[in-house]
Amino acid sequence: MKNSKGFTLLEMVVVVIIISILFLLTVPNVSRVISSVDSKACQALTKVVDSAIVQFRLDYDSDPGSLADLVNGGYLEPEQTRCSSGDSLSIVDGHCVID
Numbered sequence: 001m002k003n004s005k006g007f008t009l010l011e012m013v014v015v016v017i018i019i020s021i022l023f024l025l026t027v028p029n030v031s032r033v034i035s036s037v038d039s040k041a042c043q044a045l046t047k048v049v050d051s052a053i054v055q056f057r058l059d060y061d062s063d064p065g066s067l068a069d070l071v072n073g074g075y076l077e078p079e080q081t082r083c084s085s086g087d088s089l090s091i092v093d094g095h096c097v098i099d
Contacts, residue, residue, distance in 0.1 A: 042083035042098060049089055049096035052076050063094045 049067070052075035056064045059073075067089060070076040082088050088099045 038083070038085040042085055042087055045080060045083055046089065046096040046098060048080060049076065049091075053091065053094060053096065057094070064091060066091060 049070070052070045053064060056070060056073060056075055064070050064073075067076065067081045071078050071081065083098065089096055090099055091097075
């Protein structure tokens, strides 16, 4: 009797099929989660900008004209004027909105 220590072709095919099925099940879920994370991050950023607007309002008794006013005043960092998804933010009626 021959005692081999390797895998047979059938065993390798079964393993590849199982890995493929797992891959096909996880990829759509990961894509959906990434989209959800981007959306929630952008919503959180609008709340940060709204807080900066309130601080600006308390300091100057008026609303900022644009996000540039908040950046120039030190209320926001320049990278906080755009969502990670690429959507831009703006100020409308004293509140931050996603364009």
